[in-house]
Amino acid sequence: MSASTRVFVARLAGTVVFDPIGDQVGRVRDVVVLVRAKGAPRAVGLVVEVPGRRRVFLPLTRVTSVDAGQVISTGLVNLRRFEQRAMESLVLGELLDRRVQLTDGSGEVTIEDVSIAQQRTGDWLVDQLFVRRRSARGSGPFRRGSTLTVPVDAVQDLTSRQADQGAARLLEAYQDMRAADLADVIRDLGTARRMEIAAALDDERLADVLEELPEDAQVSIVSGLDRDRAADVLEVMEPDDAADLLHELPQEQAAQLLNLMEPEEAADVRRLLEYAEDTAGGLMTTEPVILGADDTIATALAQIRRKELPPALASLVFVVRPPLETPTGRFLGVAHFQRLLREPPHAAVASMLDTETEWLTPDASVGQVTRLLAAYDLLALPVLDAQRRLLGVVTVDDVLDHILPDDWRGSDDERLEAIAAQSAPAARPGTSRPGQGRRGAARA
Structure with a gap:
């Protein structure tokens, strides 16, 4: 396989995307690939975070240059929020940390990075995997095996997914992300992958991320954690956010978690739970300066x-x-x-x-x-x-x-503008509200 351009995806995380005249469009957050039963996976586009923390899809057909330093696009970006399709996989979100077997029978390896290469036809294919062998001496954090780069066809079962995939390499790629941005990444992943990431985060980082997630995602993650771990995370959260989360849990589960929390931390949360959610008491935090x-x-x-x-x-x-x-x-x-x-x-x-x-x-x-x-x-x-x-x-x-809708973190700007417009005074004839006439594609 000959390739004129090759780049490892983990190095692309956070790379700035520019339009042809040098204006910044956004930052790369992931690469979308189609993993096929036969043949090398094909890379079809980039997930790009544009201003407003929206993650959009940028087809590779609209990319004129890509490397670990910058990405140059044609300048046209569809502003519709990225929604992953059933046949698509995210390299950073789903393929990193996946365990696969080498076809030569020499054992199991873990994928730590994936390279995509542009072919003479213009297509981008996954051509190499940077993998780590499992140490023969054990599987602890200080018993990591040797690394090697292998062709993609040197592994099998790339489409298979383990129940305990892990998330160390994914979090390493996103280590400089703010909690709100990491929450955006997690929200778009499947339930199983969310739990793997939650297990890999420390309590403080997980608490920060939970505070930025929609309520249904919060409930899903906390319900999937061991009860002691869930209580530890609730202790680290802001008391008002912890109370809001407990409001969404079944009463029996919420009571169990409160009993497992440290009494001092639980006391603030219990006090907030006494107030209705739509009152100042239900909204307030108990830890100002x-x-x-x-x-x-x-x-x-x-x-x-x-x-x-x-x-x-x-x-x-x-x-x-x-x-x-x-x-x-x-x-x-x-x-x-x-x-x-x-x-x-x-x-x-x-x-x-x-x-x-x-x-x-x-x-x-x-x-x-x-x-x-x-x-x-x-x-x-x-x-x-x-x-x-x-x-x-x-x-x-x-x-x-x-006052924003429950799923506002997943809403696009057009929907939020429509919600705001409903409560705004009617526009006078000859005037327009902000966002009127907006289209899905815009000049970046």
Whole structure:
């Protein structure tokens, strides 16, 4: 087999796709191949992530140049969301980590990378596999066997799938992905493959990914985990996200997981479960940045500088009397991030409090929450009880998660625009709403 261009797919992950004039179209996330019973698998296109975190299909017939550094397309990209067909396989998502037998009878190997090569006819075929032999001394993490590159016809059963495929190489290819992007990858895979990836992720990474998945995918993964592991992951999740997930589980299963969680972590989640989902109490998180009146601005800035803190929660510091854990002592006010930057670090946060900020009761409706956030251009609002104790905080992203459709993460832009248009004022004659006249194909 002669080939003019060859590239290993794992090296393509994250590669930038450009149009002919040098504008960035998106990034490669996977390669789609047709695995056939006879003959080499044929590569038919790239899965490309375009702005808006949408994954679209780019046929290889529209690619003029491909290597590990960049991909050049013709500039025309169909913006319809990629949906995998029954006969298609994803190289990174499904073929990596697959175990196959060598045709010469020398044993089992694991696929660690796949090369595609362009033929003189213009077709792209899978021509080589980078594989690892299983060590004769064992199968532990430090007993990896030798590696070799073999022609694709040197292995058999490439179409077969094992029950315990593993996901180490896939996660290595996607190691720099944000949790939301990895969630997009996982959502489009089959249930079995999702569980293999979930098993390979550590608890914190899995918790971050679960928070970005639709509810049905969350339930599927958590239900497939060992109960102790599921409880550990729930402990790492934000309490409001964990409560939302438990709301979707059967009552008996949810109770079992709560009993397996650490009492301190479970207490916050149990408290959130007491509120209706469409109220401020059901939306709030119980872990905002909370300080006492005598704490300094330097302490406040150190708290909101934490990498894991969401931007909406980092916009405000909530100042209370002891205790500083929710439910706190009496709520005193908030310190705005921008104001903190303008004051001397040694000053007390109590010296520059906003004591007139709007606040919510735990039974406030989603409509009330939305109106207050919009009216005062806020990213977060405190939730107080009758004694003015801080119970938690509702952020703008909590509200968006609630008012958008359940499957919004899998929706395309046209559908979300249509949903937004339904609640927007009617357009005047001669005007158009954003997105009107949009087509499935657009100039990238």
